[in-house]
Amino acid sequence: MLPRSPWFTILFLLLVSSCCCFLPYASAEEGTCSAADDECNAAAHQRTTQQEQQEQQQEKQETYTHKFPMKFVNKSQYRADVHWDDGKYGVHMAILEPNGGESSLETYQGHSFFITRHGVKEGLFDLETDEQHRVTVKRPNETYEIPENAAPSTNPCQDRFSICKSEAARGTCSWSPGWMIVHCCKSCDEELNASELIDPNVRCTKERLNMTEPAWQPGDLNKLFESWAAKDSDFAQYDPQVLSSPGAEFGGIDGPWVVTFDNFFSEDEANALIQGGAKVGFERSTDQGKMNSLGEREKVVSTTRTSSNAWCIGACERIPQVSRVSHRIEEVTKVPKKNYESFQILEYDYNQFYRSHHDSSGSEKGLSGHRILTFFLYLTDVEEGGETKFNKLGIQVKPKRGRALVWPSVKNEDPSTWDPRTFHEAMPVIKGKKYAANHWIHLNDYEGPNKWGCTGSFS
Ligand SMILES: *[C@@H]1O[C@H](CO)[C@@H](O)[C@H](O)[C@H]1NC(C)=O
Ligand SMILES: *[C@@H]1O[C@H](CO)[C@@H](O)[C@H](O)[C@H]1NC(C)=O
Ligand SMILES: *[C@@H]1O[C@H](CO)[C@@H](O)[C@H](O)[C@H]1NC(C)=O
Ligand SMILES: CC(=O)N[C@H]1CO[C@H](CO)[C@@H](O)[C@@H]1O
Numbered sequence: 001m002l003p004r005s006p007w008f009t010i011l012f013l014l015l016v017s018s019c020c021c022f023l024p025y026a027s028a029e030e031g032t033c034s035a036a037d038d039e040c041n042a043a044a045h046q047r048t049t050q051q052e053q054q055e056q057q058q059e060k061q062e063t064y065t066h067k068f069p070m071k072f073v074n075k076s077q078y079r080a081d082v083h084w085d086d087g088k089y090g091v092h093m094a095i096l097e098p099n100g101g102e103s104s105l106e107t108y109q110g111h112s113f114f115i116t117r118h119g120v121k122e123g124l125f126d127l128e129t130d131e132q133h134r135v136t137v138k139r140p141n142e143t144y145e146i147p148e149n150a151a152p153s154t155n156p157c158q159d160r161f162s163i164c165k166s167e168a169a170r171g172t173c174s175w176s177p178g179w180m181i182v183h184c185c186k187s188c189d190e191e192l193n194a195s196e197l198i199d200p201n202v203r204c205t206k207e208r209l210n211m212t213e214p215a216w217q218p219g220d221l222n223k224l225f226e227s228w229a230a231k232d233s234d235f236a237q238y239d240p241q242v243l244s245s246p247g248a249e250f251g252g253i254d255g256p257w258v259v260t261f262d263n264f265f266s267e268d269e270a271n272a273l274i275q276g277g278a279k280v281g282f283e284r285s286t287d288q289g290k291m292n293s294l295g296e297r298e299k300v301v302s303t304t305r306t307s308s309n310a311w312c313i314g315a316c317e318r319i320p321q322v323s324r325v326s327h328r329i330e331e332v333t334k335v336p337k338k339n340y341e342s343f344q345i346l347e348y349d350y351n352q353f354y355r356s357h358h359d360s361s362g363s364e365k366g367l368s369g370h371r372i373l374t375f376f377l378y379l380t381d382v383e384e385g386g387e388t389k390f391n392k393l394g395i396q397v398k399p400k401r402g403r404a405l406v407w408p409s410v411k412n413e414d415p416s417t418w419d420p421r422t423f424h425e426a427m428p429v430i431k432g433k434k435y436a437a438n439h440w441i442h443l444n445d446y447e448g449p450n451k452w453g454c455t456g457s458f459s
Pocket of ligand 3: 210
């Protein structure tokens, strides 16, 4: 049996307290108390309490209520982004460019910032402690240096944001699994096995995603466009016009199919799409850059495309007129909506343009396959400029509210091969403002792979 004398109890308490409170202050200068030396320990305790109070007072004296500058320097080999931690997803504040990698921000005392790789939200870490680089602002004119050895963690399963736990608690892991696995992996691990699924080779297989058959077999492309061009078309009320058809057999020039429906949607529907875009918020258009090991593509501000765009998701997609137009496109194309990217709403101001490009997804087509069709809607009349120009075909289409322009990006004989004839560009707006919207339609399912974070896009 252990002795239960008062001495034992005191000794025990002292041992506990000495390891928790006194140890950091037991430096050589101050001298070290033996655990049982009551008086010495009491004195040391007083000293440390005084020190703490002094430090606290000092902290208190240095209160800054005004904005002040803070400098960030990037010494790492990664292009970095600085985000203010707003307690939610963070707010992007600065890019640390190469060749100097410096940026100065105006900030407030107590604000926190975290550092990620540029263009994705993958954190830059101290690999020894496995802590993400972050800083809480204490006083004006500090410099925060991202050290040379900063790098993504070797453990990809991290919570990137303060809000991850509460998002997981309200069920977001199951209704937005792709985004959550990549951004809130720890918080979704129990529910989804996120630490396994964070590897895109595990997460993004045809079998796991229950992918269905391609929308088109060879020959289906021509059949569809021929049904629109026919005199007795089911869709004659939308006023189809053929600008180009194979062998010019159905009108227009000899080339790939290019068709307009000059009366495809109403003014009310056009306005609803513009308002939906505003609801989500228009942002400067970006291109997709390189992919990291988690399947995220870097967002790159485009130089060949100066428009702004908004992806019509959530509240925008639920606007009745918006879903009515999507549904009409399903009826006309006979390709189900699960193969579509969300409506992209576009805004072109004076002199804005989108230089020559192709809508297929290039050689990297992924699970969803190429974009086979572009269904493009002009939401406003434009006084001058803003035409869609097919560079190789010599066709220009004028914006006109209610008009839809449709063309394929792939070949009739092989819908998994892109058709280089349909390069096109958006001419600069000279007078007025151009609003447009498009659905990009894929050969295979898009919604499933997108939901599971298998399309490179996580917005
Ligand atoms: C911070 O820098 C600015 C401009 O360089 C200077 O005016 C200000 O006094 C500095 N503040 C402190 C507290 O050092
Ligand atoms: C997670 O993985 C384990 C084993 O790999 C499996 O037993 C379990 O059912 C999985 N849980 C979920 C939610 O998929
Ligand atoms: C695929 O189908 C199976 C069986 O219906 C289902 O349990 C599973 O959740 C589906 N997978 C996905 C990613 O939707
Ligand atoms: C990749 C990259 O942009 N890294 C830069 C970070 O900043 C240092 C200078 O501080 C540059 O040398 C690096 O090129």
